[in-house]
Amino acid sequence: MSKHHRARSGQDRSCVYDEITDKIIAELEAGHVPWVQPWQTAAAQVSLAMPRNAATRRPYSGINVLILWNAARERRFSGHSWLTYRQAFSLGGHVRKGECGTTVVYADHFVPADEKRRAYETGEEAQAVSFLKRFTLFNADQCDGLPAEIATAAPPPRxxxxxxxxxxxxxxxxxxxxxxxxxxxxxxxxxxxxxxxxxxxxxxxxxxxxxxxxxxxxxxxxxxxxxxxxxxxxxxxxxxxxxxxxxxxxxxxxxxxxxxxxxxxxxxxxxxxxxxxxxxxxxxxxxxxxxxxxxxxGFLPEMSPAGNPVGGDQEAS
Structure with missing residues (x-):
């Protein structure tokens, strides 16, 4: 990876950090705490949930939770299922024309080929390069033709x-x-x-x-x-x-x-x-x-239909 490319990648990451941080700061300054009741809208009480990918069922994590909660609150979505444009198509549906997606981020690291070569030649440990990638998600509310189990928001727990x-x-x-x-x-x-x-x-x-x-x-x-x-x-x-x-x-x-x-x-x-x-x-x-x-x-025990731990002490602590 060239120095120019690394510098540009660093600038891109900094820009993403600035955008996310500025959004959170603006919310706090306006008296809105992004992780408090982000699903409450004037139109409906959205079922309480962590945001998940509608196609893979995997939950989003870290800063993406705050980004997606905030989008659900601002745009009055009825649920917390999200997917990419291609995933909507693969499930037999499509994103409606004119819908605006929500940008989230994916952070990871990799070892460039020239760094692997340098490490091999010098006997030193290869240094990984971090990267931050943006991608766009759409709420299930923004799509048509999705399977019923995805399009319908799950009911809140009893x-x-x-x-x-x-x-x-x-x-x-x-x-x-x-x-x-x-x-x-x-x-x-x-x-x-x-x-x-x-x-x-x-x-x-x-x-x-x-x-x-x-x-x-x-x-x-x-x-x-x-x-x-x-x-x-x-x-x-x-x-x-x-x-x-x-x-x-x-x-x-x-x-x-x-x-x-x-x-x-x-x-x-x-x-x-x-x-x-x-x-x-x-x-x-x-x-x-x-x-x-x-x-x-991770410590949460399995619960019975009555709401008690299976095989555990059922007295209140």
């Missing part, structure tokens, strides 16, 4: 499935989870989560939202995902970790059928400061949050 699943998840993680006191926090040195009792909350579901936020912090412990958790209050490190925990909780909530909320709205100012200084911060935060959510949800 309300009775929500709280037992969160409680079962808390137990299954094995994280020291304590109920009591008058504030919610994660203590990284002692490695435990503490959340006030459900009765202390105006709405009981907020107890579960808070629990998922604090579990998001706990996922970063050195024995788990090993994130930097040592920042003191009001520092950029602290604000960045709070952003990760907020996004992690939002991703977990959406996967469990719970509408996310902002636990600490007063952090928005510090988030804006971080985003304005680093155009890659939101991508890194979303990526780390996705890893945290995947880690936590």
């Amino acid at each position: 309300p009775g499935m929500i709280e037992p699943r969160v409680e079962a998840l808390i137990r299954a993680t094995g994280i020291d989870f304590r109920i009591g006191g008058d504030r919610a926090f994660y203590a990284p040195v002692e490695d435990y989560v503490q959340v006030p009792p459900p009765a202390a909350y105006f709405e009981s579901i907020n107890w579960h939202r808070t629990a998922l936020h604090e579990l998001g912090h706990a996922s970063g412990h050195s024995s788990r995902l090993n994130r930097e958790l040592g920042g003191s209050y009001s520092t950029k490190t602290y604000a960045f970790e709070e952003m990760i925990a907020e996004l992690c909780a939002a991703f977990c909530c959406a996967s469990l059928g719970i509408v996310p909320t902002v636990r600490h709205a007063d952090y928005i100012g510090s988030w804006l400061e971080v985003l304005r200084e680093d155009n890659r911060a939101i991508l890194r935060a979303a990526s780390q949050a996705n890893k945290a959510a995947d880690y936590l949800l």
